Amino acid sequence: MLDTTEYDEDLIMFRDTIRRMVEKDVAPIAAKIDQEDDMPHSLVPIFGDLGLIQIMVPEEYGGPGGTLTMACIAKEEVSRASFAVSHLVGATSIAMALPLTHYGTDAQRQKYLPEIAEGRTLTCIGLTEPQTGSDVSGIKTTAKRDGDDYVINGQKVFITKADQAKYILLFARTSEGKGHDGISSFIVPMDSPGVKIGGSPKKMGLRGIKNCDLFFENVRVPAENLVGEEGQGFKNAMGVLNLNRPTVGAASVGIAQGALDAAMAYAKEREQFGQPIGNFQLVQAMLADMAIQIEAARALLYKVAAFIDRDPTHPQVPMYSSMIKTFASDMAMKVTTDAVQVFGGAGYLQDHPVERYMRDAKVCQIYEGTNQIQRLIIARAMLKG
């Protein structure tokens, strides 16, 4: 494959290191994680020691000070074997490292980032509610000021890795503002009295990562846990998600590459009519199309990542961030579907990894903002000029 990132020596070493780790520690258990819908906790210290969980924590707080490009390299490499495990890469980015770096107070950064920098703490982000998906303004969870505290009541759903998280960045209404106004974000320790973790639904893919229901009943947090200004929660959340969304594109590229790797191996090995199916032109065309699409997505991915690393406040960040997320996840859906096709009947069995890649690819079109919402963001940014 092309080295699209104009990789420097450090990035190559970083990628090679992750590739080796994945080969040894992730690939052998990827299928089991999916089948048992359970990811071993022993992966946390491995990813933490490599600096991957805390990748975005700045150096001044003891973190690796990684870039979005690095996060994307890591996510791509891990997703190539296991999409579920790739969620350990940057597992504290959107709930801690990015919001505190961009919107937090010095005191908050001092308090939380050194702990996060150790690479042993997982966090989660609580936006989605039963009535709130693409329409974040529908948030019904409330945070009412009471003396020096806020008291939080409400319910969240689909909260990724809530079962393993020590902290949640929770979004709640602090006032009855119109639309997005009046939403604020809080750091809530998951062991706070009144926080209850509910069940986690069985999913089509992304198995091994739990997406939990969460209940908040009179959960009290000190006012100092408010991240950013009151009422600015939605705006800040979008700012942070824009900076991280390309990593969904990176995971998509990794999933697609993993599926192509498997399809290539199968095409060389599987024989029909006395010869490997890779000799047949219709199979060759599928393999070529898969590779073309992956390379195109990867090229855009690292172009966008480099752009955001250079100027994270550029007004076109949201547009390009949405572009790569949409393009790469649509690509992954198509490529993984074709990979199953190359395998034929065998691809429909769980004996081979391609059906898992196909199930995993689907959620990349849905989560971190559906591809429909992304297209609206892109078109509106274009029309606004």
Add this chain to the structure above:
Amino acid sequence: MKVLVPVKRVIDYNVKAKVKSDGSGVDLANVKMSMNPFDEIAVEEAIRLKEAGKAEEVVAVSIGVKQAQETLRTALAMGADRAILVVAADDVHTDIEPLAVAKILKAIVDEEQPKLVIAGKQAIDNDMNATGQMLAALLGWGQATFASELDIDGDAATVTREVDGGLQTIKVGLPAIVTADLRLNEPRYASLPNIMKAKKKPLDEKTAADYGVDVAPRLEVVKTAEPPVRSAGIKVESVDELVSKLKEKGVV
């Protein structure tokens, strides 16, 4: 105590080696290269000695083409303190023979005065298994090869060696050369923060001429050949047939 670790840039162990059409060697053009796996074990052991407070400084050395500095950066990212690159060839296909490497290493040892040299037992490209031993001879130091366990206590090293059919434990006075076998340890991954730090660590660049060593080859490669392709097996219909076939072959 200072520990010196020689590392070699070799064809990556995952790459399927292809012989050049003229049979002069393995084609290395545009092939992924990495640190010799046994050297990686040596680097790991040296870093562990440092972490255990038994060594103060770990110096990595590589002798070869300029690109070997990538190999040294890996050693630095793993935890070595500084590195010395000795450029002794321009062409990636030029292999510096063990004696020349040992002579250059001797010159570096004279300069750096380490109390311990930990080297990989052999490089996976040519499988010479000679550099460590030659260096010990040139220096007049003790040597403990094929180490699967290393313990430093004061002025001596206790080394468990993997020998045919078992283990041998020896004690060798320092300074000494230890060569690392596969089971000595499991090398760590270079973490992202350490990769970032590695580029700030010193990497000195020298040439073979700086040490007055003639690196001209003394050996001539006559032929390089791919391993023979395994011929297809046959299927037998019954256990009886299997047994008779095995008898025919004289296996049972």
